[in-house]
Amino acid sequence: MEFLSSLGVGFDAALTFSNLGIALLGAFLGTMMGALPGLGPANGVAILIPIAFSIGLGPLPSLILMTSVYYGAMYGGRISSILLNIPGDEPAMMTCLDGYPMARKGMAGEALSLSGIASFIGAIAATFGLALLAPQLVKIALLFGPAEYFALFTIAFATLGGISSTNQAKAAFAAAFGLAIAMIGVDTQTGVQRFTFGEVHLFDGIDFLIAIVGLFALSEVFVFLEHRGSDANKDESIGKIGRIVAPWSMIRSCIPTFGRSTIIGFLSGVLPGAGASLGSFLSYSVEKQIVDPSGKTFGKGDPRGVAAPEVGNNAAAGGALVPMLALGVPGSGTTAVLLAVLLSLNITPGPLLFSQNPDVVWGLIAALFIANVMLLILNIPLVGLFSRVLLVPVHILMPLVAMVSFVGIYGISGSSFDLILMVLFGVVGWLFRKLDIPLVPIILGILLGNEMEVNLRRAMTLSDGDWLTLVGSPLAITLWVLAIIGFVAPMVFGRKVKKAIAEESDEIAVGD
């Protein structure tokens, strides 16, 4: 099989002593970041990108580090969900529903190890799915011309607000805001300055890393300042974890759950606009419908209610990598941040990546497998250690986050201007979060803006200025229709889905 030999190449590249060490470090850091409320996969990876960039890690080691952190955060989110009833990150919120009741029944250890195994199964299956599906998607993507790419980027923006978005105007505003920022700097086609107003620091444009770290990481500090002292969860304490081995009978009873939730999670990851949060939400609700329609055990500490969302969110995390790698168009916040990793390494994802840099693609996929195995090994015995991390007080954690953000950005250019810009992005991030304007489309706008414009102008040049070329092929028309559906559907269903999620859980963190 072609796929196995490609994967072999990947493992060859990834299996070196230093790469394994990096994967271990990433898995460890990622689990901690996932476990800590207020630090999720998106801002965790965001803080690390400029650092990996500044210390000059090569493409593959950087990717391994970031993907281990990404998967690790997906694993780690469950720890605080189960022990404290506070989701460590957004996708982990469904795990609270049955995880916390299990912990209250004195089965915290079982819940943790079961969810660890569930995470592993979801992630491994999704990684296989990624390895099989991405090359197929690449074949379709090779048919794309500039007009189709322009339409594809539009889909990415139209769907990014997500199915749970209630105000599409705000999602569109955020996307346009990001695109507007991307336009700053030298125009690549004609060489003229745009929107720089003679400011030397703007000639090269605004580095997306500055925006990402400011919007995701620094704004979190302001959010914590805003809510300081009003935490209702202060009196919570971590109970005894007990045995951290799930009995075989419990695992066996969850096997059908694993299967169903993997498929649901993976698909919602692949589809644009869904992502890990919806993956875990759908897995949980479907599981509840199938196993326990009358609501007797779900919500009261049913192991299957712990397994389903954990499988779902980890499978979705893998699924979300499919469009990001094959098309260069991420479907969720965290994959947008991973796209930033690739771009800062001068790797442009998309169909050409698979033919030109197969070692990077397959090395990355191999890295995902490696990271998963490490995460399973780390997570089962060390879960007690990770749960200690939850005790790190906010007044140490948040200054650390802020300072490491500054260190990373300063490392890129060493200029005060960039740091000031990052602070401003932090302020904008905080304001937008208050106003319920999503931040992820801004990031995506900054990341994809230039590419989108280049494709538009290329298409127009080819057609000699005829705007109808944008809808000039059946493929392009299909993409436009999908974009319109993706944008309009949340207006119809958005409130319903959001309400359903809100009914189940009321705490939502930033990112995905």
Next chain:
Amino acid sequence: MSDRIMGGIGLALAAFYIWAATIIPESFMADVVGPATFPIIIGVIIAICSVWFIFRPDPEPVWPSLNRLAEIGFAIAVCLLYAILLPKLGFLICTALAAGYMSWRLGGTPVGAVLTGVGLSIGIWVVFKLVLGLSLAVGPLGI
């Protein structure tokens, strides 16, 4: 009301952006579309969304109390000062001060905050400068 204000700001931003797009200088390598068209489209989208905010505002978000807003304002000021003073005072001093301030405001005791500031500053310096070899701002102490 917040959404309406945001809409107003958005409209002003869009107007400014479109104006700034129209003064982009002509280039000898012009293509069919030119460097201004796409930014103008973006400006129009921002304007449309802003008008939407004004006519269909969402429910009012819960704004923090005035002294909490001041708290955030001070934190922003500290961050900006940090950004400006970093090249002059160097990493160790700036970080200790800024991290200490944040730690204090986030609920640490004064003594704890001082320790956190100094500890974080030295800790990050050791990890990033000594172990990872990142270049950090050099201060008057020469380190």
